[in-house]
């Protein structure tokens with residue numbers, strides 16, 4: 264398992280094909296979520312590649328996330344069972360709490376109670392591992408102080424203009440693997456405005472790309488790997504899917520990593536206030 268490709272697009276009919284192409288191109292991790300409403304199509308793609316002998320189920324690493332409308336321990340098992348049914352799987356490899364925030368505004372939300380439910384489904388072997396997403400150090404500490412199982416993963420936004428280095432360092436000090444979402448930051452079109460300029464033509468990226476005979480997008484993904492995180496790019500384009508995994512014949516120097524770190528502007532693509540959420544849900548047709 265190297266890294267993942269995930270999709271949350273309104274064009275779901277493209278999704279099954281893109282997931283199949285991704286797996287045929289060498290991707291082994293697929294990241295989805297109940298909230299993306301695409302687990303069915305991902306399940307169809309997995310069935311396709313495993314039934315054709317392209318990969319076995321065991322060679323894949325399937326991640327999904329708890330639905331946002333679950334706010335307590337009791338809700339976790341039925342939510343995972345529902346996801347497994349859509350994915351047409353007996354187990355997932357990683358199950359994540361999507362956010363510490365009560366994004367669905369449900370009464371009596373408590374992610375600590377939710378985490379107890381995550382521990383339950385891990386013990387039932389319905390998931391090989393459990394983790395969190397969008398958790399800060401305070402949220403993580405609350406889990407650590409009150410739980411049996413340490414999250415194996417924290418999936419957070421990381422890209423050259425949002426390097427998120429403090430929380431990466433904190434997670435890594437606890438052996439919590441960081442999955443880097445939105446790896447291309449504002450270098451690709453987004454539904455929200457930003458006052459920062461971020462582009463694949465950035466001279467820092469272009470210089471490094473030319474040195475290794477790669478593209479700036481590959482340099483960005485390699486940068487995230489060289490930070491010891493796992494980038495999870497999303498693409499429905501055959502050429503870009505293949506480019507996004509062609510990353511393992513070069514490695515950045517510490518100096519190159521530092522120069523990309525300097526592009527940081529501390530500006531996130533994904534904010535989780537109700538207004539931003541509405542824009543993203545609309546954009547992705549959810």
Ligand SMILES: NC(=O)c1ccc[n+]([C@@H]2O[C@H](COP(=O)([O-])OP(=O)(O)OC[C@H]3O[C@@H](n4cnc5c(N)ncnc54)[C@H](OP(=O)(O)O)[C@@H]3O)[C@@H](O)[C@H]2O)c1
Nearest residue numbers: 269270396444445446447451480495496497498499500503
């Ligand atoms: N846990 C969370 O709360 C959370 C939040 C946000 C995202 N995520 C996960 O992270 C994944 C990635 O984040 P994201 O959706 O923001 O995606 P991203 O990978 O940063 O950006 C996707 C966009 O980049 C384009 N693209 C892909 N590869 C490219 C390349 N090599 N060169 C130029 N453009 C390229 C894609 O277009 P084409 O399809 O046309 O190639 C698409 O428009 C999501 O799918 C999701 O699973 C998780």
